[in-house]
Amino acid sequence: MASIEFVNVTQSFDKNVIIKDLNLKIEDGKFTVLVGPSGCGKTTLLRMIAGLDPQTSGSVLINGKDVTRIPPGQRGVAMVFQNYAIYPTMSVRENIEFGLKNNKVPKDERKRLVESISETVGLAGYLDRKPSTLSGGQRQRIALARAMVKKPSVFLMDEPLSNLDAKLRVQMRIELIEMHKKLGTTFVYVTHDQVEAMSMADTIVLMNQGQIQQEAAPEVIYRQPNNLFAAQFIGVPPMNIAELGIDNVMFGFRPESGVLSTEPLATHFQVPGTIVTREMLGSETIYQVKSEEQAYMIKCTEDRFVVDQEVYLGVEAGNLFFFGADENRIDREDGRFSSYLEALGGRSKVLVMRGQANG
Amino acid sequence: MDKKRIWEAVRPYVMILPAMTGIVLFVLYPVAYLIKLSFYKYNLMNKDKSKFIGTDNYTQIFSREDFYTALLNTVVYTIGVVVLTLVLSLIIAVWLNKRKRFNAIVQAGIFTPHIISIVSVALVWMWLMEPNHGLLNFLLKTFGLPGSTWLQNSSTAMISIIIVSVWQNIGYYTLIIVAALQSIPPSIYEAAALDNASKFQVFRKITLPLISPQLFFILIIMTIGSFKVFDTVKIMTGGGPNGATTTLVYYIYEFRTNSIGYASATGVVLMAIIALLTVVYFRVLSKKVHYQ
Ligand SMILES: Nc1ncnc2c1ncn2[C@@H]1O[C@H](COP(=O)(O)OP(=O)(O)OP(=O)(O)O)[C@@H](O)[C@H]1O
Ligand SMILES: [Mg+2]
Numbered sequence: 001m002a003s004i005e006f007v008n009v010t011q012s013f014d015k016n017v018i019i020k021d022l023n024l025k026i027e028d029g030k031f032t033v034l035v036g037p038s039g040c041g042k043t044t045l046l047r048m049i050a051g052l053d054p055q056t057s058g059s060v061l062i063n064g065k066d067v068t069r070i071p072p073g074q075r076g077v078a079m080v081f082q083n084y085a086i087y088p089t090m091s092v093r094e095n096i097e098f099g100l101k102n103n104k105v106p107k108d109e110r111k112r113l114v115e116s117i118s119e120t121v122g123l124a125g126y127l128d129r130k131p132s133t134l135s136g137g138q139r140q141r142i143a144l145a146r147a148m149v150k151k152p153s154v155f156l157m158d159e160p161l162s163n164l165d166a167k168l169r170v171q172m173r174i175e176l177i178e179m180h181k182k183l184g185t186t187f188v189y190v191t192h193d194q195v196e197a198m199s200m201a202d203t204i205v206l207m208n209q210g211q212i213q214q215e216a217a218p219e220v221i222y223r224q225p226n227n228l229f230a231a232q233f234i235g236v237p238p239m240n241i242a243e244l245g246i247d248n249v250m251f252g253f254r255p256e257s258g259v260l261s262t263e264p265l266a267t268h269f270q271v272p273g274t275i276v277t278r279e280m281l282g283s284e285t286i287y288q289v290k291s292e293e294q295a296y297m298i299k300c301t302e303d304r305f306v307v308d309q310e311v312y313l314g315v316e317a318g319n320l321f322f323f324g325a326d327e328n329r330i331d332r333e334d335g336r337f338s339s340y341l342e343a344l345g346g347r348s349k350v351l352v353m354r355g356q357a358n359g
Numbered sequence: 360m361d362k363k364r365i366w367e368a369v370r371p372y373v374m375i376l377p378a379m380t381g382i383v384l385f386v387l388y389p390v391a392y393l394i395k396l397s398f399y400k401y402n403l404m405n406k407d408k409s410k411f412i413g414t415d416n417y418t419q420i421f422s423r424e425d426f427y428t429a430l431l432n433t434v435v436y437t438i439g440v441v442v443l444t445l446v447l448s449l450i451i452a453v454w455l456n457k458r459k460r461f462n463a464i465v466q467a468g469i470f471t472p473h474i475i476s477i478v479s480v481a482l483v484w485m486w487l488m489e490p491n492h493g494l495l496n497f498l499l500k501t502f503g504l505p506g507s508t509w510l511q512n513s514s515t516a517m518i519s520i521i522i523v524s525v526w527q528n529i530g531y532y533t534l535i536i537v538a539a540l541q542s543i544p545p546s547i548y549e550a551a552a553l554d555n556a557s558k559f560q561v562f563r564k565i566t567l568p569l570i571s572p573q574l575f576f577i578l579i580i581m582t583i584g585s586f587k588v589f590d591t592v593k594i595m596t597g598g599g600p601n602g603a604t605t606t607l608v609y610y611i612y613e614f615r616t617n618s619i620g621y622a623s624a625t626g627v628v629l630m631a632i633i634a635l636l637t638v639v640y641f642r643v644l645s646k647k648v649h650y651q
Contacts, residue, residue, distance in 0.1 A: 022630035073555025085546035089568035089649040
């Protein structure tokens with residue numbers, strides 16, 4: 001059990017500053033997911049916790065203790081690497097056992113631990129096989145078992161599921177969630193897949209270009225994104241964003257809160273448009289609606305429209321977001337919010353009237 | 360239709376014919392001829408006076424003292440060269456692998472001896488090893504150490520030759536090992552660091568097994584090469600002093616004019632020894648080698 005804290009941490013490689021003055025607290029026992037686009041510094045952050053690339057300045061605390069001078073093997077952390085980094089010359093058993101051996105765990109204790117862990121991850125029949133004779137999913141389990149067997153206080157995982165096929169990934173996702181529940185240790189999980197982040201995390205830490213954009217529970221990030229980046233990163237398809245035309249303010253709404261109709265709607269925001277594409281995904285359908293200025297993605301649970309059809313797109317006032325010129329979200333309580341909302345409502349009426357006149 | 364089928368069957372053989380012709384002419388035929396000669400008392404001047412003597416040559420080999428001396432010399436030389444080269448190139452390679460900066464320069468420097476002709480190498484070392492005016496003894500004396508007789512004395516001649524061979528070989532094998540080390544993914548070392556492995560454990564349990572195929576290759580190539588050593592001996596000592604550096608091939612070479620049959624038989628024995636060694640290596644060591 002351990003909490004992790006970054007205090008004014010900067011990391012640079014050959015004068016390239018990757019992470020600058022980062023402050024972050026990862027809570028004890030939580031499943032924290034680091035998510036962000038490729039190259040934003042997620043792996044770098046994880047490696048600083050593990051001690052594989054010590055930070056250039058600032059300090060990393062584990063359980064309140066500065067671990068800068070403590071070597072990786074003695075920090076009580078275990079890591080599952082993106083490519084698994086299994087020892088190819090050792091059997092599955094030796095792979096799992098290696099850390100225990102180095103920590104001088106007695107032999108029969110070792111045997112007991114290895115056997116119970118391999119039972120847990122479903123490798124019991126494979127203990128004497130070489131990793132090269134196992135499948136990708138099984139290798140991934142070796143990596144997990146190797147980390148679990150050490151009973152670490154912090155579990156670091158760097159995109160552990162990215163090499164698996166879609167089905168196995170979903171299955172492993174559930175297994176990891178269950179594992180976290182059972183072990184109750186601190187999990188720090190890196191991914192660039194926001195679906196993984198949403199489904200597994202207690203807390204999501206959303207990063208971009210070495211900076212934390214938002215740190216919150218999945219539903220908070222989804223409902224109250226801090227800024228444009230967070231709004232557009234989380235959610236498939238991402239949030240629709242368009243210019244309001246006042247003070248460089250942008251407004252946005254989620255594809256799933258858009259409503260389509262062949263008749264004018266009573267919603268606060270609406271705009272006439274044409275359906276340009278239609279993606280039928282089974283339980284839902286995604287339409288791309290093109291209005292005069294802009295294209296919007298709309299996710300519907302019903303499949304009622306066809307390509308080239310003229311429609312009205314509407315969004316309720318409660319589902320609209322506004323972002324200031326600094327790209328931060330303007331809160332509902334903020335004085336400017338209602339005036340922007342009003343402006344958008346006025347614009348909608350004009351657009352709809354013009355649309356009717358044309359049609 | 361039938362013609363086509365015949366061609367189908369014959370085609371592979373036709374394809375390998377050019378290569379096989381070369382192998383038969385320059386490898387199989389000489390070997391067969393060597394074996395044939397080993398059963399003759401061969402007369403170079405007058406072929407008709409050559410006489411089939413069965414296994415007499417072999418009986419002679421195994422009853423002659425000087426054969427055993429030559430064999431022992433070869434074994435000493437081989438063990439010396441193989442062990443020293445392997446250990447030193449492994450140490451240098453591990454050291455080089457960590458220091459990426461001047462890695463390239465050192466690698467080029469260490470590789471140079473390998474591209475110089477052994478004749479030049481041997482001659483230069485003969486100068487260096489000259490007991491009275493040579494640089495090596497001069498250096499030893501500067502540091503207050505006693506000089507060595509090097510090539511001039513039967514007790515130090517073999518080690519001198521071993522030193523020269525190791526010096527010439529080391530760059531090449533270092534390069535092979537460095538390449539092997541660099542092919543190990545760094546994340547494996549990081550995983551080991553997280554597994555709290557000591558430096559020694561990492562080397563023994565991770566590095567060594569991962570480069571074992573290359574080490575095994577070097578072991579076999581060098582054993583075979585060392586068993587066949589000739590040029591260094593020929594140039595530096597001519598087998599002396601007092602037969603102290605006469606290795607098997609040099610021994611064979613000494614019989615080249617007056618008893619071809621005996622020389623051939625020794626050649627066959629050498630071939631058998633090398634074959635046997637290789638088989639033993641594979642039997643004993645191949646389980647310890649980790650091919651990926
Ligand atoms: N050892 C290094 N030397 C130099 N630059 C590095 C090093 N490691 C990472 N970087 C740089 O740091 C930045 C962040 O890298 P990092 O590996 O943390 O990204 P990431 O968020 O994990 O991306 P991905 O999702 O693709 O794995 C990248 O621009 C990368 O080029
Ligand atoms: Mg990464």
